[in-house]
Amino acid sequence: MPNLFTAKNLTKSYRVSNNPLKKSQLEVLHGVSFSLNPGQTLAVVGESGSGKSTLARILVGAETPDSGQLFFEGKNILSKKHKFEWFKNIRLIFQDASASLNPRITIHQSLEEPLKNGTDYNATQRSDRIAEVLEMVGLRPEYAKRYPHTFSGGQRQRIGIARALLLRPKVIVADEPVSSLDVSVQAQIINLLLDLQDRLDLAYVFISHDLGLVQHFSDKVLVLNNGTQEEYGPVSDVFSQPKSKYTLELLDASAGYKKPE
Numbered sequence: 001m002p003n004l005f006t007a008k009n010l011t012k013s014y015r016v017s018n019n020p021l022k023k024s025q026l027e028v029l030h031g032v033s034f035s036l037n038p039g040q041t042l043a044v045v046g047e048s049g050s051g052k053s054t055l056a057r058i059l060v061g062a063e064t065p066d067s068g069q070l071f072f073e074g075k076n077i078l079s080k081k082h083k084f085e086w087f088k089n090i091r092l093i094f095q096d097a098s099a100s101l102n103p104r105i106t107i108h109q110s111l112e113e114p115l116k117n118g119t120d121y122n123a124t125q126r127s128d129r130i131a132e133v134l135e136m137v138g139l140r141p142e143y144a145k146r147y148p149h150t151f152s153g154g155q156r157q158r159i160g161i162a163r164a165l166l167l168r169p170k171v172i173v174a175d176e177p178v179s180s181l182d183v184s185v186q187a188q189i190i191n192l193l194l195d196l197q198d199r200l201d202l203a204y205v206f207i208s209h210d211l212g213l214v215q216h217f218s219d220k221v222l223v224l225n226n227g228t229q230e231e232y233g234p235v236s237d238v239f240s241q242p243k244s245k246y247t248l249e250l251l252d253a254s255a256g257y258k259k260p261e
């Protein structure tokens with residue numbers, strides 16, 4: 001059986017200057033590889049600017065890597081013929097749900113969009129699925145009639161999660177999904193994500209600065225240092241016996257992280 005989701009040697013550079021006398025390419029990712037199975041969580045950690053969000057955008061198809069491979073259930077999803085499977089099965093949760101919700105349209109309209117693009121459901125089936133995912137994230141179906149500004153930050157993040165779930169994906173990439181929320185709300189959203197993982201056997205790629213949370217939430221961890229994979233392995237191994245000074249410093253700097261006895 002192939003792994004659910006595998007990345008091999010991903011690289012990505014950006015052009016940063018048009019001046020031929022200056023170095024014009026910035027290498028943001030270099031040789032990133034991992035594998036993930038159903039129900040597992042891979043955390044991606046690293047300093048600001050280490051390439052975490054770039055990796056997240058590549059994993060959901062919002063950016064193209066310069067080289068490397070991505071496999072979903074053994075299929076090369078960088079090939080055009082698997083585009084739809086990629087779109088359906090690997091979905092993103094943003095840090096700030098407000099950014100992904102158009103303020104001028106109702107929640108129903110926002111949630112209907114992926115269903116129009118990703119299914120052949122009729123209007124009634126779309127409404128039923130929207131009601132179903134809203135209930136799954138602890139919101140009332142009638143909230144679909146409202147506009148984004150009528151919700152709290154935590155409720156908007158629940159809507160962002162509902163939107164990610166619409167097409168019944170198997171992998172969710174969550175880029176700092178709780179870091180813009182109040183601490184009390186963060187725990188509720190984390191518990192919701194854990195509960196959904198249990199119920200749906202979801203795999204998560206979880207990007208976070210909070211290593212205490214990563215320790216509690218993840219099975220594996222990938223440490224990025226300036227775009228290079230510094231360490232990768234079970235979270236218990238990497239955090240209890242970090243091989244590199246960089247990882248040790250990240251752990252020391254993270255307030256929430258508790259060293260194992």
Ligand SMILES: Nc1ncnc2c1ncn2[C@@H]1O[C@H](COP(=O)(O)OP(=O)(O)OP(=O)(O)O)[C@@H](O)[C@H]1O
Pocket residue numbers: 014015016026028046047048049050051052053054055
């Ligand atoms: N479109 C782009 N064009 C040029 N450079 C970019 C682009 N997107 C990101 N970068 C650069 O790539 C590097 C990695 O950025 P990225 O946002 O992936 O890091 P990050 O680890 O997610 O940071 P943070 O934790 O602050 O969100 C940074 O130096 C950033 O300035």
